[in-house]
Structures are given as C-alpha cells and as structure tokens.
Amino acid sequence: MAELSEFPIEVHEAASAPASTQNVVPLLHEIRHALTKLLQSDESTTIDLLSIPMTDADLQALEEALGNGEIDTTITALGTSRIRETRYPGVWLIEHYNVADSLMAKFIEVTRLPEILKADPRDIDAGLQRLSEQLSNNEPDETD
C-alpha cells in the first residue's frame, strides 16, 4: 500500500480571515450610550454578543478596542466564567464556559458591579452554617 506521503497532495494557504461584518463600531457607540445612562440614572445594560453576527476577527477587534482594565477574575461554578473590566470603568466583558470548556454565553455588561459577583444571602447562610458546624466540632478538641 502507498504511504501517505506518496499521495500527490497539494497544500494551499488557508483561506484569508473572513471579512468583517462591520458590527464593531455600532457596538462601541451602543456601549458609549449605555455608559452615559449608567452615569446619569444608574441604569445597567447587558449586550448579548452571541446574538450579533460577528466573525472571530470582529470579536478580536472589539476586545482590542475595549482593552484590559483593573479587574480580571474567574468564577468556578458549573464550569468557569471569566469576568473582566475593560479599560473603560463600568464596561465588563463576561464569558461563561461549561464544564467541557466550551463557550455558553458572552456578554458586555455596562454596570458598576456585575450581579453574579455578589454573594447571595442563601449561599452566605449555607456557608455560615458550615462554619458554625466546623467550630462546634472543633470545640471538644480545643478543651482537651
């Protein structure tokens, strides 16, 4: 049988990156508008990036335009989520990955602090109980 290398295969350069959909600039205008709203009436805005047709090049252009800010953090709950503040304070880039590490959702949030970062009272309560239990379990040891 012929070796793979004997087949006359011609390798061409991969197709050039798909053209831009021109959606980046309108999006930046939308973000500017949302920031004004946040400042004037403390109203938050969320933009679902996966619902807008954009090529990988567009997404990259958008991320470059927004840049990196002071916060870059990871949540570990049902897979990871990456929450980054961009160079424009109040503009956040949020990516949710599932356990298999594929992207489930991608948002721009224009808000002072994304809701998902705050600890929820029910989780705080559950944690409080765990801590109390641990302390009461330890008590006999300490008195020995």
Added chain:
Amino acid sequence: MPKDLTLGEHLRRQGISRRGFLKFCAATASMMAMPPGMIPVVAAALEKARRPSVVYLSFQECTGCLESLTRSHSPSVEGLIFDAISLDYQHTLQACAGHFAEHIREEIIKQHPGEYLVLVDGSIPLKDGGQYSTIAGMTNLAILEETAAHAAAVISIGTCASFGGIPKAHPNPTGAVPVTDIVKNKPVINVPGCPPIPTVITGVLAHYLTFGTIPELDDFGRPLAFYGDTIHDRCYRRPFYDQGKFAKTFDDEGARKGWCLFELGCKGPTTYNACATTKWNQGTSFPIESGHPCLGCSEPDFWDAGSFYEALSAPAADVSKWAGAAIAAGAVAGAGIGLKSMRKRKEAAQAHDPVTVDDLKT
C-alpha cells in the same frame, strides 16, 4: 429529583450556588435568543418551575435527532435543562425494558393528563394500515393518537416529524406524513433540521419551563426565536455576496478565499435556521465555514427541492429585498450586518411577551 421540588430547590440540593444558577439563567436566555433584559425574568421563573413529564416517541427516523439531543447532555449548563424535565419514556433508550416501558407511557397518560409534553422524532407511515413502522405491536399512528390526546403540547423534533423529511421524499413508499397531519387539536411546535440543533431543542424546552407556554411560531410552526432569520441573514460570507464575489467551483480561487457559495447551490437565502450563529459540534463551526453550501435541511421537502448543488433561481424574493436594504443602509458606509434585524426581532419578541419581572414578583 422529586416532582414536588421547584427547579431552584432541586439545584440548591445538588450544591449549585446562586452564581451557578445565575450563569445557567444567563446562558439559557442567550440560548433562547432572548433580550438580556429578560435574564432576571428567566431566573425568577426557573427558580419556581416544576418539572414536566416528557414522553419521547421515535417513529420513521434514523436516530440522528436523538443523537443530536443526547450529545448535548453533558454535565453542563445545557445538561441542567434535562435535569429539569422528567424524561419518563423513550423507547430507543428503553428498548430492553420492553413492556415495562410501554406501561410507563400508559401511566403518564393516566396520571398527568393535560400536563405532559410529547416529543416526536420521525414521520408516521399511513399506507397499508401503517404497517411499515410498529412498536410493541402498535402502529406509529395509534401510539401518536393515543399519547397526544392528553398531552399539553407536542414538539416535533427534526425535519421528518415536522415536515415528513426523507421518509416522505419522492416516491414516499410508506405514505409518510408529519405530526401536524395527525395531531390537530393540540399545539404542535416544529423544530426542523436534519438533525435539529441541540441548543434549539433545549431552548424550546427552556421556554416551556420558564413561561409554561409555547414560544411564538412562524407559518411553518417553527419558533421565531430560532427560525426568524435565514442562514443568509447571519452568514459571515455575506459581505462577499453583497460584493458579487462567488466561488464557481469547490477548488477555484473564490473557494479558497472564502467567497459566497450561492452559485454552488447554497440554499442559505431561503433557509430559516439558527446554525449560522449557534454552530455545530459544541460551537465549532457550521457547514458554510467548511466551504459547503447550505442544503436547506430545516425547510419542508428539502430533499425533493432539486439538486443541492444547483444555484437557487436568483434573485430569491428576500435576496433582492436584502440587497436593496444593504444598499439603502449603505453597506459601504459600514451598516452592521444583521444587527438591525436581530434587534428588531428581539424587541418584537419582548413586546409580545406578556411576562415581566413585576409579574413574577406578585
């Protein structure tokens, strides 16, 4: 999960934190193509949702639809939707349970009349008394009639159940018909595609769970949230179409440069489906990204609509409408492709939706 627990309670028992739940809701809203403003509504509704029973019937089909559905069932965010329903009967998965499985189907009909969902894949043969496809001695027709009679709604999974699909293709030897030819007095949601996109199936289930209603449908019974735009509306090769740059063969310069596949038979302009944005294989790509034209798999009679490689008779009605709109909006000046149409649709969806955060607070 015990049936009396709400979804929120169930998830907390599984140790899923509020952050995990919020992430699940955000991904679900995005999957349902809902405006992000609806995320708190989705969260409030899913928190209180109770899981419906689901009976899944497979008729004349290739099991590709079930493959598509179960492949999305990884321990992931989408997987939670499956935790949230109670898939009580699926005879392909329960084949070895035999009569016991049939008994469960009968029990669901008796115990939850008007409350369970029926999912169907495959078409139903009517010729010669329906003898071409039977399960446990019953024809597909008899099973469907019996099961659908007391269902809350029927969801046709895939093109065969929705429109007849390949079994119904000329010369249709078994006299195959779609679900809508048989179920007349129940809401039927068509989720066509060959196979249908897993996130679209889960999106429809999520809508039912969230709102307890069926989503807004188009003239073919397809949920508008997923079938509201053509592949062409959201295709990344669209700028080349607008510039008149077409690949003429599969290996010419245009093909290598990623130009539009219209002349190679692309049915994107007349095909309503979501794969251009949801993609296939965990979001890897969709067929046009592999250089292959769209076959039109989510449209009625796509199998009999002429060669897959013959160009549509141009210009198709909405092609000319679109080209005109692109010029009017100034494609050169940089109007965003699809951005406006998506927005408008989402706003419409929002306007039609009767549920608000305030409704759920009361």
